[in-house]
Amino acid sequence: MQNSPRIPVAAFVVAIALAGVTVVSLMAGVGGNPALNELQIGATAWALTLGVFGVQGIVSIVFEGRQLFLGTIEPRLNPLHASRYAVDNLLSVAIAALSVLLFILAGLTGLAIISGQPTAVIGSAAGAGCLYIELLLLFYKEAFIGQEAHLEPRKDGVPR
Secondary structure, X not given: OEOOOHHHHHHHHHHHHHHHHXXXXXXXXXXXXXXXXXXXXXXXXXXXXXXXXXXXXHHHHHHHOOEOOOEOOOOOOOOOOOOOOHHHHHHHHHHHHHHHHHHHHHHHHHHHHHOOOOXXXXXXXXXXXXXXXXXXXXXXXXXXXXXXXXEOOOOOOOOO
């Protein structure tokens, strides 16, 4: 089985384009202030969905490689075994950096709420925190859970 980078990269590019169109339409004054109209909400939802799919696909290719193998994969950061690969150390650094960044964003969100900032500022800080939680959970899954699917060779006569 091949793990192709084209689809996740294309999804990420489309997500960036949709986000850019939404930001440009907001700057042009389309929709309410600070509320979004229906098309902007839809474009934002698609941008977030495709962005998450793209990032997960790219991370999968970086950590699992292009060639997928049948069977289960052990967790990469097993506390009982020392890390042998530079990618595993990079994974540890990414988890630590995202944890610190998430803590900072939580503090900024709380500060924005307490200081009475506009809804757009509070929502942006909270939304950024949600995206960083998603990234943190993705790296955490790659590091500690391993492969959740157990793939076995099929013997049902259906070609692959």
